[in-house]
Amino acid sequence: xxxxxxxxxQHKCGCFIGMxxxxxxxxxxxxxxSTSHPPxxxxxxxxxxxxxxxxxxxxxxxxxCPDCARDKGERARINALKDAWRAKGTPPSTPxxxxxxxxxxx
Ligand SMILES: [Zn+2]
Ligand SMILES: [Zn+2]
Ligand SMILES: [Zn+2]
Numbered sequence: 001x002x003x004x005x006x007x008x009x010q011h012k013c014g015c016f017i018g019m020x021x022x023x024x025x026x027x028x029x030x031x032x033x034s035t036s037h038p039p040x041x042x043x044x045x046x047x048x049x050x051x052x053x054x055x056x057x058x059x060x061x062x063x064x065c066p067d068c069a070r071d072k073g074e075r076a077r078i079n080a081l082k083d084a085w086r087a088k089g090t091p092p093s094t095p096x097x098x099x100x101x102x103x104x105x106x
Pocket of ligand 2: 031032037038041043
């Protein structure tokens with residue numbers, strides 16, 4: 001069974017960002033992806049699936065990937081807003097009480 005080798009960068013968040021892919025040929029004549037497989041073969045018994053790609057980190061990044069960094073930034077922003085609301089005692093989920101509203105008479 002052939003598989004791809006993906007070279008890439010391993011981030012601190014655990015995400016793997018592929019940078020280049022290389023096909024590893026299993027050289028089996030019964031694998032549709034192999035160069036040893038005869039192009040004229042119509043057998044249904046041959047492997048028509050590739051194996052799971054193998055991820056090879058050629059670089060290790062000490063920071064989160066852009067996606068996770070953005071998510072984290074967004075979360076930090078929301079947490080800061082929540083803290084501000086908590087400090088004020090007026091969470092935005094409950095409508096602010098109407099104060100100082102007087103009805104006109106006459
Ligand atoms: Zn193969
Ligand atoms: Zn075949
Ligand atoms: Zn990530």
